[in-house]
Amino acid sequence: MAIIDNHSMRQSALFTKTRREAPKDEVAKNAQLLIRAGFIHKDMTGVYSYLPLGLKVLKKIEQIIREEMNELGGQELFLASLQNKELWEKTNRWDDAAVDIWFKTELKNGAFLGLGMTHEEPITNLMREHIRSIKDLPVAAYQFQTKFRNELRAKSGIMRGREFLMKDLYSFSKNEQSHFEFYEKTKTAYTKIYQRVGLGESTFLTFASGGIFAPYSHEFQTITDAGEDVIYVSREKRIAINKEVYTPEVMKELGVIAEELEEVKSVEVGNIFTLGTRFSEPLELFYNDEKGERTPVFMGSYGIGLGRVMGTIVETMSDEKGIIWPAEVSPFNIHLISLDPKDEVIRSTCDELYNAFQQMGKSVLYDDRDLRPGEKFNDADLIGIPLQIIVGSKNLTNGMVEMKERAKNMATLVPKEKIFATIA
RNA sequence: CGGAGUGUGGUGUAACGGUUAACAUUCUUGAUUUGGGAUCAAGUGACUCCGGGUUCGAAUCCCGGCACUCCGACCA
Numbered sequence: 029m030a031i032i033d034n035h036s037m038r039q040s041a042l043f044t045k046t047r048r049e050a051p052k053d054e055v056a057k058n059a060q061l062l063i064r065a066g067f068i069h070k071d072m073t074g075v076y077s078y079l080p081l082g083l084k085v086l087k088k089i090e091q092i093i094r095e096e097m098n099e100l101g102g103q104e105l106f107l108a109s110l111q112n113k114e115l116w117e118k119t120n121r122w123d124d125a126a127v128d129i130w131f132k133t134e135l136k137n138g139a140f141l142g143l144g145m146t147h148e149e150p151i152t153n154l155m156r157e158h159i160r161s162i163k164d165l166p167v168a169a170y171q172f173q174t175k176f177r178n179e180l181r182a183k184s185g186i187m188r189g190r191e192f193l194m195k196d197l198y199s200f201s202k203n204e205q206s207h208f209e210f211y212e213k214t215k216t217a218y219t220k221i222y223q224r225v226g227l228g229e230s231t232f233l234t235f236a237s238g239g240i241f242a243p244y245s246h247e248f249q250t251i252t253d254a255g256e257d258v259i260y261v262s263r264e265k266r267i268a269i270n271k272e273v274y275t276p277e278v279m280k281e282l283g284v285i286a287e288e289l290e291e292v293k294s295v296e297v298g299n300i301f302t303l304g305t306r307f308s309e310p311l312e313l314f315y316n317d318e319k320g321e322r323t324p325v326f327m328g329s330y331g332i333g334l335g336r337v338m339g340t341i342v343e344t345m346s347d348e349k350g351i352i353w354p355a356e357v358s359p360f361n362i363h364l365i366s367l368d369p370k371d372e373v374i375r376s377t378c379d380e381l382y383n384a385f386q387q388m389g390k391s392v393l394y395d396d397r398d399l400r401p402g403e404k405f406n407d408a409d410l411i412g413i414p415l416q417i418i419v420g421s422k423n424l425t426n427g428m429v430e431m432k433e434r435a436k437n438m439a440t441l442v443p444k445e446k447i448f449a450t451i452a
Numbered sequence: 453c454g455g456a457g458u459g460u461g462g463u464g465u466a467a468c469g470g471u472u473a474a475c476a477u478u479c480u481u482g483a484u485u486u487g488g489g490a491u492c493a494a495g496u497g498a499c500u501c502c503g504g505g506u507u508c509g510a511a512u513c514c515c516g517g518c519a520c521u522c523c524g525a526c527c528a
Contacts, residue, residue, distance in 0.1 A: 049463060050463090051463075146528060180526060368486060371486095402487075405488045406489055422487065430487095
């Protein structure tokens with residue numbers, strides 16, 4: 029499951045098509061571009077399927093998160109989606125009056141199940157079998173799992189769906205102090221994740237309401253008009269305050285003044301939360317401390333919605349022509365474009381480059397289709413692979429191939445034999 | 453869940469209550485062409501979301517349902 033897909037492929041074999049126009053009922057820019065470029069398919073409101081290109085991006089994001097979670101000491105597992113009603117009754121979260129986003133379903137024998145909207149209950153219950161002693165702590169476990177949420181109003185393309193892939197990590201600590209030591213490390217890990225996926229500049233650690241066990245929780249908010257949240261951000265200090273806790277007291281505590289804060293719309297691309305003993309007590313996750321005393325485990329939860337991250341990248345990194353993927357999450361490293369596959373010299377040059385790039389460890393989407401150049405350029409710009417290598421007779425006659433960064437409008441000519449050194 | 457709007461080939465649009473539902477694009481075939489979705493020809497593709505009703509006649513008007521979009525509320 030954790031294998032990085034670094035396959036290259038010929039575009040003539042790619043079954044997805046690009047299209048000129050977005051479906052009329054799709055308003056969100058992220059969904060419009062991702063559908064036009066053939067990354068995703070909309071099944072119904074708030075429910076999207078990932079096509080080969082989209083899945084590659086999703087897997088890249090997943091792998092970045094996985095590496096950072098492993099670095100934190102997190103251990104990956106995979107919890108079930110079907111959930112036990114009795115567990116949730118113990119924490120008072122089964123009743124629709126308490127939690128109204130459940131998808132519930134029924135067994136043939138009449139018993140009720142829930143489709144997992146989050147996994148605090150099952151993982152807490154599970155840990156009872158593995159955490160008995162103080163020597164078993166701390167523990168951090170995480171998963172990538174489909175969450176089901178019966179949102180009253182799904183919207184914003186893949187940024188707020190009824191079914192979506194989420195990374196959720198749960199921490200189990202012996203006490204508050206140990207918890208916060210870990211909690212601080214997750215901040216760093218999250219910051220690294222957003223940098224790696226290309227959202228570092230526009231993403232801010234944001235103070236939000238903390239619940240009963242901590243003064244604050246922390247959200248990672250990316251500035252974009254496509255967001256649903258409002259934050260007050262200090263770009264200089266690289267922190268922000270969620271509107272919901274934007275008070276003079278909080279500002280004072282964080283050492284900021286209203287004048288240096290800017291009100292912006294943003295999207296919550298991740299959050300970290302101190303759960304305390306909210307779940308360990310009702311579900312009876314206790315350990316024996318040094319004195320042999322039965323003590324509730326102190327917990328935290330840490331989430332990142334992968335689709336939301338992907339949608340946010342598209343929202344913030346695109347132009348009128350299409351998507352501009354950051355290098356680390358691009359479906360391929362290189363878009364190799366042959367302007368005339370019927371020309372023997374161009375074809376053999378492209379084949380040669382295609383093989384050589386792969387041997388360098390680069391993944392390549394090789395546009396070997398027999399189409400007019402304009403159509404290929406438009407497709408390439410729409411799909412948004414950051415580096416385009418264009419081979420046409422005009423330049424190849426002089427021994428040159430063209431190298432174009434998707435983000436810039438300028439192309440540079442590079443002698444064919446120097447191209448490898450240039451991109452390495 | 454409250455409010456508003458929209459449902460017509462794969463996609464985007466058009467059609468006064470009145471022929472065989474039109475145009476563009478996609479797709480197929482052929483010709484021509486090859487540095488920014490070029491051109492030409494032929495062809496495929498629609499019970500106009502579903503169910504009722506009004507009418508001589510409904511894509512069009514009315515009722516109900518469903519779906520989709522937007523605004524709001526909600527968002528462990």
